[in-house]
Amino acid sequence: MNKNLINWKKYAYSFGITAAIFVTAIYISNFFGQKKIDEIRSIQDKIAIDILSSETQFALLEQASCEDVGGASALSSELENLENKLSFTERDRGSNDPEVITLKRYYSLLEIKDYLLLQKISQKCKTTPVTIIYFYSNKGDCSDCTKMGYVLTKLRETYPALRVYSFDYNIDLSAVQTLIGVKNVKNELPAIVIGNKNLYGFQSVEAIEALPELKPLKDALMASSTTKKMQNATSTGR
Amino acid sequence: MPDASNIIVYIFLFISLYYEIFLLITYFERRFEMQEENIPIGNRIKKYPTASIIVPCWNEEKTISKTIHSLLNLDYPKNKLQIIVVDDGSTDGTWKTIQKFQTNPQISIHRKENGGKYTALNFGLTLVTSELVGCLDADSYVDKDALKHIVLYFQNDKEVKAVTPSVQIWKPETILQMIQKVEYGWGTFVRKMLSYLGAMYVTPGPFSIFRTELFAELGGYRHAHQTEDMELALRLQTNHYKMVNAHNARVYTVAPRTLGKLYKQRLRWTYGFIKNTFDYKFLLFRKEYGNLGMFVLPIAFISLFSSLYIVISTIGTVITKTTTAYVKWQTIGFDFKPNGFSFDWFYVHTEVITIMSIIVFIGTLTILFTSRKMAEGHRKIGMDVVYFLALYSFIAPLWLGKALFNAAFSVKTNWR
Numbered sequence: 001m002n003k004n005l006i007n008w009k010k011y012a013y014s015f016g017i018t019a020a021i022f023v024t025a026i027y028i029s030n031f032f033g034q035k036k037i038d039e040i041r042s043i044q045d046k047i048a049i050d051i052l053s054s055e056t057q058f059a060l061l062e063q064a065s066c067e068d069v070g071g072a073s074a075l076s077s078e079l080e081n082l083e084n085k086l087s088f089t090e091r092d093r094g095s096n097d098p099e100v101i102t103l104k105r106y107y108s109l110l111e112i113k114d115y116l117l118l119q120k121i122s123q124k125c126k127t128t129p130v131t132i133i134y135f136y137s138n139k140g141d142c143s144d145c146t147k148m149g150y151v152l153t154k155l156r157e158t159y160p161a162l163r164v165y166s167f168d169y170n171i172d173l174s175a176v177q178t179l180i181g182v183k184n185v186k187n188e189l190p191a192i193v194i195g196n197k198n199l200y201g202f203q204s205v206e207a208i209e210a211l212p213e214l215k216p217l218k219d220a221l222m223a224s225s226t227t228k229k230m231q232n233a234t235s236t237g238r
Numbered sequence: 239m240p241d242a243s244n245i246i247v248y249i250f251l252f253i254s255l256y257y258e259i260f261l262l263i264t265y266f267e268r269r270f271e272m273q274e275e276n277i278p279i280g281n282r283i284k285k286y287p288t289a290s291i292i293v294p295c296w297n298e299e300k301t302i303s304k305t306i307h308s309l310l311n312l313d314y315p316k317n318k319l320q321i322i323v324v325d326d327g328s329t330d331g332t333w334k335t336i337q338k339f340q341t342n343p344q345i346s347i348h349r350k351e352n353g354g355k356y357t358a359l360n361f362g363l364t365l366v367t368s369e370l371v372g373c374l375d376a377d378s379y380v381d382k383d384a385l386k387h388i389v390l391y392f393q394n395d396k397e398v399k400a401v402t403p404s405v406q407i408w409k410p411e412t413i414l415q416m417i418q419k420v421e422y423g424w425g426t427f428v429r430k431m432l433s434y435l436g437a438m439y440v441t442p443g444p445f446s447i448f449r450t451e452l453f454a455e456l457g458g459y460r461h462a463h464q465t466e467d468m469e470l471a472l473r474l475q476t477n478h479y480k481m482v483n484a485h486n487a488r489v490y491t492v493a494p495r496t497l498g499k500l501y502k503q504r505l506r507w508t509y510g511f512i513k514n515t516f517d518y519k520f521l522l523f524r525k526e527y528g529n530l531g532m533f534v535l536p537i538a539f540i541s542l543f544s545s546l547y548i549v550i551s552t553i554g555t556v557i558t559k560t561t562t563a564y565v566k567w568q569t570i571g572f573d574f575k576p577n578g579f580s581f582d583w584f585y586v587h588t589e590v591i592t593i594m595s596i597i598v599f600i601g602t603l604t605i606l607f608t609s610r611k612m613a614e615g616h617r618k619i620g621m622d623v624v625y626f627l628a629l630y631s632f633i634a635p636l637w638l639g640k641a642l643f644n645a646a647f648s649v650k651t652n653w654r
Contacts, residue, residue, distance in 0.1 A: 005436075006528055010267075014260040022252060025593040032588035039584060085584055092589065146562075147569045154570040205570055 036089060037099055043082045044106055050078070051113045054121075079114060080156065082107060083166065095138050105173045111165045112175050118163060130159070130217050132208075133193040134166040135185055144202035148190035151205050159217040243551065244591065250544035251594045257537050258601035264431045265608060272430070272612075276486060279386050283393060287369040289385065289447070290320040292362030294355050295376035299331040301492060306339055308379035313386055321345045322362045327352030332376075355443075356459035356466040363458050372447035378491040379408060380445055387487035388447045399479040400471075401487070402429060402438060402446045406613055408490035414500060416622035417630055418493040420606065426485055427609030433483035437530035439538070441471045441481065445489040452479060462517075465510025472518045475530055485612055501637055508542070508641035515539055516645075542638055549635045 086107055090100050115131065122129050134152055136145040152164050167176050169189055183193050188200040195213045208214060291309055295302050302323075309321050321344055325333045339345045350361055359373055370392065374380065380403075388401045404426045407419040432438045441448075446467065456477060462469030474481055494500040515522075515538075521531040566573065606626075607617050643649065 006525065006532060010260070010263055011533070014256055014263055017259050017263075018252060018256040021255060021597055022594065025590050025597065029588050029590045029593055032586075036584055036588075088585055092587070147565060150566050150569045154573065 033093070036085070037103070040082065040085055040089065040103055043078050043085065044103070044110060047078050047082060047110050047114070051110065051117055054117055079111065079163075082110075090138075101172075104168060104171060108167055108171055108173055108176050111167065112179060114163075115165055128216065129163065130161065130194075130213055131163045131165065133179070133183065134164060135169040135180070135189060135191040135193075136166060137169045137189045139170060142189040145190045147202055148192070151203065151208065152192075154205055155208060159214070159221060161220065162214075162217055246547065247551070247591055248594070250548060251591070251598055253537065253540060253544065254598050255594070255601060257541075258598065258605060260533070261428065261431045262601070262604065262608075264434055265427075268431075268434050271434075272485070275484075279383065279390060283386060283389055285393075286315050286318045287389060287392065288318045288320070288367075289314070289370040289372065289389075290322055290362075290366045290368040290450075291445075292359055292366070292371065292373050293321065293323045293376055294326055294358030294362065294373065295323065295328065295332055295336070296326040296352065296355070296358075297328045297330045297332055298376035299328070299335050301377045302332055303335050303338070304379060305374060305376050306336070306345065309374065310342070310344065311382060312380060312384065313382045314389075316344055318368075319344060319385070320366075320368060322365055323347045324358040324362045325349040326355065326358040354461065354464070356461055359466070360458040363453055366450055369450060370447050371450045371453070372445055373443055374445050374489075375443045375491065378405075378444035378489055381488040381490070384445060384484075384487040384489060385447070387484045388445075391482050391484050392447075392449070395480070395482070397480045398449075398482050399452050400441055400446060400448045400474060400481040402433070402441050402481065402483045403444065403487040403489045404429070404483070404485045404613060405442050405444050405489050405491055407493045410493060410622070412495050413625050413629075414497060415493045415495060417626045417633075418500070420610075420622050420626035421630065422493075423609045423613040424606060425609075426613040427605055429483045430485045430612065432534060433481070435529040435534065436480070437475075437528065437534040438481050438483065439471050439475065439530060439535060440468045441474070442489075443467050444491050445487070463510040463513040464506050465514060468510055468514050469517070472514055472521065475527060476518065476521065497633065500633075504634075504637040505641050505644070508637050509644050511538070512542070512641060512645040542642060545631070546635050546638050546642070549631050552631070 086100075086103055089103070090097075093100050095101075115133070118129055118131065121127070132152065132155075134148065136142060136148065138145070149166075152166070156162055156164050167179070169180070169185075169187065169191070183198065185191050185193065185198055186200065190200075190202065192199050192203065192208075194208070194211060197211070197213070209218065293302070293305060293309070298305075306321065306323065309319075312319065323336050323339070323345060325336060325348065327350060333349055336347050340347050346365065348361065348365070350358065362373075363371065370389070372388075384403055388403065391398055391401045405422055406426070407415060407422050410416045410419045429438060429440075452474070456473055456479075459466040460469050471481065494503055515535060521527045522535055524531045606623060607619070610619070610623075611617050
């Protein structure tokens with residue numbers, strides 16, 4: 001006769017081990033999650049310091065020349081890195097995560113400050129920087145926003161001097177709402193602001209490249225590639 | 239806060255890990271006992287009991303001859319072993335093939351109208367006069383020592399009523415057969431652990447051996463949704479009859495070569511499992527039915543849904559990612575950056591689901607290594623394991639989903 005004895009202790013041990021592994025996994029996940037948040041905060045702090053430093057430079061050298069300020073290089077180079085990491089975290093933790101919302105608000109503020117600083121530099125240096133302000137929504141009401149994001153990333157890769165500032169149209173931040181008001185942006189997303197133009201709906205890479213505002217970037221890119229070709233030809237003896 | 243689908247995945251991952259840990263603890267508890275079972279038989283069999291092997295066949299002209307020869311080659315006293323071949327109304331050359339064996343005194347051949355495998359087995363049972371009786375599917379071949387290994391378990395424990403073998407794949411050639419080889423190896427490990435837990439719920443068609451008396455006590459084979467080997471095991475469990483597994487008694491079966499044939503076979507097995515579990519639902523969550531009722535059957539049943547859910551959600555993720563890549567390609571063209579790869583730990587996924595999936599995967603690999611050692615005597619990992627890990631999860635839902643559908647809507651499932 002098969003007595004079919006149940007070893008309850010083994011069930012309890014197995015449960016204990018499984019639960020311990022699960023709790024450890026949760027702990028490890030939280031640990032790395034916090035590390036990532038810390039890293040984003042540290043990048044944000046670095047950008048804040050960069051911006052503050054540039055603003056202070058301006059204040060100190062009100063009468064100084066463009067070269068003294070350092071031209072466009074005074075701008076922080078970390079914005080793109082921060083944006084990528086923030087997007088990853090938003091996909092990972094969800095757009096309703098309180099930590100993500102706080103980080104996004106801070107990031108939006110930094111973007112606006114960076115944008116204002118860029119305007120100051122352009123006045124000082126008499127340059128016309130090319131900027132794109134991009135408004136999106138991830139509430140599920142903007143089917144073309146993902147595609148628009150790809151286009152802007154591609155443009156930024158092609159033209160490193162292009163500065164793209166992206167904002168969640170629905171973010172609960174008065175500074176962004178003021179920017180929307182100042183730039184007179186309607187709730188027809190995706191929306192981009194180039195120079196004084198507001199464009200609504202999906203715009204392809206070609207459509208944006210065809211805008212006269214992008215001509216300086218295209219010319220600079222062409223000049224740089226011609227120089228490279230000439231250098232290559234010289235180095236190969238042709 | 240994780241959403242509902244994440245919570246479902248957490249639960250399924252927890253159950254999978256719990257099951258793996260439970261089996262591995264059982265393995266470590268019993269590994270010395272298993273080592274003793276691995277000692278060569280030598281002269282340990284004191285008295286060879288008489289045994290009959292029934293070979294039911296239906297349209298098996300290609301393999302039947304080899305099956306019978308493998309039985310004739312068994313290292314077992316000829317006067318103690320009887321082979322009963324029952325042709326269940328074959329329409330091909332099976333009857334002609336088995337007639338070649340009619341002069342062999344060890345073999346008796348019989349022909350009846352087609353009625354299904356269980357009828358052929360019951361027909362064979364009426365002819366049995368030996369102490370032990372077993373069945374061997376006509377597409378399976380036995381190892382020379384298999385019966386001796388099995389007999390040893392009957393000899394060592396008078397309460398043992400049934401002994402199951404280790405079923406393995408005969409000379410796998412195609413990728414599909416190699417996948418099945420790994421799967422059967424996995425089965426060798428699981429069956430042995432279930433044997434230790436007294437929770438086996440299948441007595442496989444290839445070479446499970448029984449004390450003949452149990453058929454007089456419990457009756458013969460039943461139709462049981464074309465999975466008579468599972469029904470018989472559940473009937474034995476219901477009556478608290480002891481079953482054990484002889485993991486060193488090796489039997490080889492010819493695996494389906496094509497996806498269509500594999501699908502039909504597995505559909506029948508899974509459908510039979512679901513229907514038989516319903517027929518024997520009184521076993522579930524009843525302490526008197528031990529580990530089988532409290533743990534193994536419920537887990538096996540839940541695993542049908544968990545496998546299906548996890549694979550469907552994985553396929554969903556793959557489709558989403560592919561669609562995203564397609565949309566990106568459509569929007570900005572091909573965007574490959576050969577020099578753009580740089581590692582940043584930030585982008586490594588560290589969610590609980592990812593970490594738990596990795597841990598469950600490590601548990602699966604541990605069992606695969608152990609089962610390979612048990613089934614083949616080595617732990618070498620070849621391409622078969624790669625195929626198994628890469629493809630099995632994606633083909634199994636084909637029959638899991640259909641079997642659940644058939645069971646839910648009482649759609650008849652055919653043998654072939």
